[in-house]
Amino acid sequence: MHRWKPVIGLSVLALALSGCSGGGANPAPHRTxxxxxxxxxxxxxxxxxxxxxxxxxxxxxxxxxxxxxxxxxxxxxxxxxxxxxxxxxxxxxxxxxxxxxxxxxxxxxxxxxxxxxxxxxxxxxxxxxxxxxxxxxxxxxxxxxxxxxxxxxxxxxxxxxxxxxxxxxxxxxxxxxxxxxxxxxxxxxxxxxxxxxxxxxxxxxxxxxxxxxHDLYGITEGEIKSTTSSGSEEKVGLRTDVLFEFDKATLSAQARAVLDQVASETEAKADPAKPPILITGHTDGRGAHDYNMSLSQRRADAVLNELRTRLGTAYRYKAEGKGETAPVAKEGGTDDESARQKNRRVEISYQIKQQTSGTGTSHGTQAQPGGAAGxxxxxxxxxxxxxxxxxxxxxxxxxxxxxxxxxxxxxxxxxxxxxxxxxxxxxxxxxxxxxxxxxxxxxxxxxxxxxxxxxxxxxxxxxxxxxxxxxxxxxxxxxxxxxxxxxxxxxxxxxxxxxxxxxxxxxxxxxxxxxxxx
Known part of the structure; x- marks a missing residue:
């Protein structure tokens, strides 16, 4: 029987994740x-x-x-x-x-x-x-x-x-x-x-x-940071567990090494003509709202000061704290601790410089987050x-x-x-x-x-x-x-x-x- 090669649709393809048991995987065969x-x-x-x-x-x-x-x-x-x-x-x-x-x-x-x-x-x-x-x-x-x-x-x-x-x-x-x-x-x-x-x-x-x-947005997640990129803007999310000790707003020694790398990437990509570089602090859902707002603001201020030290006055900066009001993961479920860890973050957002593509195609001026597109x-x-x-x-x-x-x-x-x-x-x-x-x-x-x-x-x-x-x-x-x-x-x-x-x-x-x- 001929079998069509269809793509599976949102409402009709998918299988319920509840009630399923995962299976094993076979490694790819060797190719010459x-x-x-x-x-x-x-x-x-x-x-x-x-x-x-x-x-x-x-x-x-x-x-x-x-x-x-x-x-x-x-x-x-x-x-x-x-x-x-x-x-x-x-x-x-x-x-x-x-x-x-x-x-x-x-x-x-x-x-x-x-x-x-x-x-x-x-x-x-x-x-x-x-x-x-x-x-x-x-x-x-x-x-x-x-x-x-x-x-x-x-x-x-x-x-x-x-x-x-x-x-x-x-x-x-x-x-x-x-x-x-x-x-x-x-x-x-x-x-x-x-x-x-x-x-x-x-x-x-x-x-x-x-x-x-529509702008297309891609998401990458690492152990220290996540990045959301389009052709015109980028947002880097740094986990505060890496930047700060619990309940503190003083940057750790590890945080400064992380911010060295972030500052280098920001300098390569951010457009000084389209300010500001926005630094936003976030907490998880635990604790009082007023305290979370204060802590997230102080953490955003600390990151702003470090970036300004590295990048100088060619850029304008703005820091704000949003406390627990803008979570990226739902807390209270079976993966509650993982969700809270994702929500505790400082985000650095900026507009990307527009550069000429070096791909050899006639695509002209294109944004290149994370390096030139192929x-x-x-x-x-x-x-x-x-x-x-x-x-x-x-x-x-x-x-x-x-x-x-x-x-x-x-x-x-x-x-x-x-x-x-x-x-x-x-x-x-x-x-x-x-x-x-x-x-x-x-x-x-x-x-x-x-x-x-x-x-x-x-x-x-x-x-x-x-x-x-x-x-x-x-x-x-x-x-x-x-x-x-x-x-x-x-x-x-x-x-x-x-x-x-x-x-x-x-x-x-x-x-x-x-x-x-x-």
Whole structure:
């Protein structure tokens, strides 16, 4: 039986973390230089399972076109089934009813994501699939409009709301001629022949419309500090247990060594023309509010003084204490002490200098938190399985799943984490309340990546500083029959270029070591 390679969705893929037992992991097999795969040079095509209703599809991304005040994604859909199918690419029932095409464009070097244009109401601008069925073998031209892209971009990543997931290496070109499909639109009762090229009806192509442009934020966590970075700003969180003794605001000798490193990084990245460098103190939830506010302010002041000593007067500084009012972890649960430790912190935030990218692409001026981003990835078909883990779910832990990990790969400033989750039965697949989201958010918030040398943990990349959307499958649908395998992916900040293999922290499936980065 053919098994589709779908991406697993937030509401329908995921398996409940409660009632599950973790499984073992198999290390990646040894590879020789001769086994290194050759770069892919074919068309940008993936088979997928479409969302909300479920139907097989073959998707070929052609290009993204610059069209003045907007951009146009142009791609093709083919129904490989034997019967007519209705494709749905909305992420909600209402969105599906309006035939919304909820794709996303990701600039992996510029740390930006672009979401579709809407017509002033609830409908996306472009192809209208509302009442049209796709007949077997016909190739349906599809278009979708987005906000304008920077002139410097020549490649971009397209994220589909299907099990195909991400399409890297999509060309960005100057549009030619009117914004409309190049193929004819069949009438409702027409039955296009296999091999023919047609187009869906379109709506709102020239009408005023609005869309979203979002900064991408990546999170890394080490034993001493955590870092949240976008293309324009960075926030470094230092654990106060490292900086201060309990209930004190006097910096320790270890703290000064830590701040030497932070000051060096800040000097390299912070933009003096966009002040201030903001230092914010935080406590955990224990103790009286007034005392926590005072302690957090005194600790912020102490860090400010040390940074000013090292960085001098070229920067402006501001310190504030927020006490227990802005926790980053929920206290009072089974991991209460760990949560309190995360909440006891001093954060250093600043705007990042804009520098010219040295990646050799035409991406122009880009922010470079943590060093220069690599080039955007070419189109990247999934590789072989390099490690596996098993887990059991359900009240009696009788439902079995296997996670098959593929080689990870770099896309600009990010690492793409790729895997299949296989339903070993006996049930018919995950239900809408089951998920892998964990405490971090996103479809796979319970999953992360660790650099085994530094113990630095890399978590999912999100849209916006406090956004709830991530670069992952979102609400994609998938097949749940026993024996089917379902593709998952998500983006994390890329580790330094010298890191060639990482550990995949796969939640209930356990840790899978030695996953190569290709």
């Amino acid at each position: 230089a001769a086994e290194k795969p050759k770069p892919y040079s074919g068309p940008l095509i993936k088979d997928a399972w479409s969302s909300l209703g479920g139907a097989p599809s073959r998707m070929e991304i052609k290009q993204v076109e610059r069209r003045g005040d907007r951009s146009v994604l142009r791609f093709y859909l083919t129904n490989p089934d034997k019967e007519p199918r209705h494709f749905s690419f909305g992420t909600t029932i209402a969105g599906s009813a309006y035939s919304n095409l909820h794709f996303m464009l990701v600039d992996s070097v510029g740390h930006k994501a672009y979401t579709p244009l809407y017509d002033g109401g609830d409908k996306t601008v472009g192809s209208d699939l509302t009442i049209m069925s796709a007949y077997p073998g016909a190739r349906y031209e599809t278009i979708l409009e987005f906000p304008p892209l920077p002139e410097s971009l020549d490649r971009i990543t397209v994220v589909s709301p299907t099990t195909a997931g991400e399409f890297t290496g999509v060309p960005v070109v100057d549009g030619q001629g009117p914004v409309k499909p190049s193929a004819p639109t069949p009438d409702f009762f027409d039955r296009p022949a296999p091999g023919s090229q047609v187009a869906w009806p379109v709506r709102g192509l020239d009408a005023p419309a609005t869309g979203g442009t 080039p955007p990835a070419p189109f990247h078909p999934d590789g072989r399985t390099v490690g596996s883990g098993h887990a059991s779910f359900g009240r009696e832990a009788g439902d079995k799943r296997r996670l098959d990990v593929k080689p990870f790969y770099r896309d600009g400033a990010y690492l793409v984490v790729v895997f299949d989750i296989v339903n070993l039965g006996p049930d018919t697949g995950p239900g809408p309340t089951e998920n892998y989201s964990g405490s971090r958010g996103g479809t796979f918030g319970a999953f992360s990546v660790t650099d085994p040398a530094t113990k630095t943990v890399y978590s999912g990349v999100r849209l916006g500083k406090e956004g709830g959307a991530y670069i992952d499958p979102g609400w994609s649908a998938f097949r749940g029959e026993p024996g089917t395998d379902n593709r998952g992916f998500f983006y994390v900040p890329a580790p330094p270029p010298e890191v060639k293999a990482v550990t995949f922290n796969a939640g209930p499936f356990g840790d899978i070591p030695n996953v190569p980065i290709e």
